[in-house]
Amino acid sequence: MMSPRLSIVFLNFNRLEETRHTLERIWQFCENRDDIEIIGVDNASSDGTREYLRSWSDRIQVIELEENTGIVGLNKGFEQACGDYIFVLDDDSYPVDSACLDRLIDCLDTHKDIGLVACRIETPLEVPVRSWHLPLTDIPQESMAFVGCGFAVRRVLFKRVGWFPESFFLYQNEMEVAFQVAGSGWHIHYAPGCRVVHREAPKGRTGWRQVFFPTRNTIWLIRKYASPPFSVYFILSRMAIGLFRALQAGEFACLVKAVNQGLKANIVREKPSSDMDKRFKTFWLQNSLIHQLFYLFKDPQKSVKKYD
Structure with a gap:
């Protein structure tokens, strides 16, 4: 071969x-x-x-x-x-x-x-x-x-x-x-x-996983790549988005655990260039509470959350 x-x-x-x-x-x-x-x-x-x-x-x-x-x-x-x-x-x-x-x-x-x-x-x-x-x-x-x-x-x-x-x-x-x-x-x-x-088979995609891992892992990404004070805003936004999902799934304890691990983990910060900040604008908007609420009321179809 x-x-x-x-x-x-x-x-x-x-x-x-x-x-x-x-x-x-x-x-x-x-x-x-x-x-x-x-x-x-x-x-x-x-x-x-x-x-x-x-x-x-x-x-x-x-x-x-x-x-x-x-x-x-x-x-x-x-x-x-x-x-x-x-x-x-x-x-x-x-x-x-x-x-x-x-x-x-x-x-x-x-x-x-x-x-x-x-x-x-x-x-x-x-x-x-x-x-x-x-x-x-x-x-x-x-x-x-x-x-x-x-x-x-x-x-x-x-x-x-x-x-x-x-x-x-x-x-x-x-x-x-x-x-x-x-x-x-x-x-x-x-x-x-x-x-x-x-085919998006639902087996194995339980509610708690969709609350815990996206919340914790996104907080890690924000801490690693976002500059203060924007990082504080994005973390608070992600916590609010996570709260909404936790209430939907009845998994509030998972949210608390996710936020705790997200904030306590040792993260080595990397400072992206201004070009990279522009390149990842969609990621930052996806984790902005203001942006999510704006599109939720203006056009729910534009608030794309697939594969979060």
């Missing part, structure tokens, strides 16, 4: 049917290709997913973890990857066709200033899933960030910025990587022709 150009890495945890669907679709596009390798990482599943992946071990690399480490479990797959580029998927996401894989490779081959390619995320009915991480218009362009269920990145660059942050577990890991990629002088490119279906 030739050295792979692209390593496809996906992570799963107790979602057997989703993993089965995703892997069968990926294999459909890669079965006859020797320039692509597939790596499946299991986060200590107990529902038969691990055994199912073992049945594929003669065709793909399977990594079995002894405990659920969250999104950082993907790092084990990244460390084993040999491709020039890494294509990251969830256990419920897959590329629309094989052309998507070729477009990712070609984009990174021909644009030496692009470090990461953000894919268009859509439903199984081909409806785009709008996220504040991505541009709102489907034309190739610079992107602030990316969505974790469908992106490709230069392996050497990804390794240099430290893969996904180990402490985050879930949510906002994309933003930390985006900040690091930008700080390293690379661009993130939105390629709507690279289409990824995300």
Whole structure:
């Protein structure tokens, strides 16, 4: 087998049917290709997913973890990857066709200033899933960030910025990587022709997780990248946004714990350049209470909260 150009890495945890669907679709596009390798990482599943992946071990690399480490479990797959580029998927996401894989490779081959390619995320009915991480218009362009269920990145660059942050577990890991990629002088490119279906399976996405991890991890990001006194405003805004979600989910204790950990953790501050502050304007607006309230009353559809 030739050295792979692209390593496809996906992570799963107790979602057997989703993993089965995703892997069968990926294999459909890669079965006859020797320039692509597939790596499946299991986060200590107990529902038969691990055994199912073992049945594929003669065709793909399977990594079995002894405990659920969250999104950082993907790092084990990244460390084993040999491709020039890494294509990251969830256990419920897959590329629309094989052309998507070729477009990712070609984009990174021909644009030496692009470090990461953000894919268009859509439903199984081909409806785009709008996220504040991505541009709102489907034309190739610079992107602030990316969505974790469908992106490709230069392996050497990804390794240099430290893969996904180990402490985050879930949510906002994309933003930390985006900040690091930008700080390293690379661009993130939105390629709507690279289409990824995300089925958004609800299993495992419980209410407390969506209160605790986005709140805590965003406070960490604010403390790391925002300058005083703006950092104080953004932290208070995020606490208010978290309170709203905690009341919706009935998870107030999780919010208290998230804020406590967010404020007490030892964070080494990095001062972004003025250009980076402009580049990440959408992130700051997304975590501004004034901005959220403005759009909530003006046009609820513009207050995009997907993949928070």
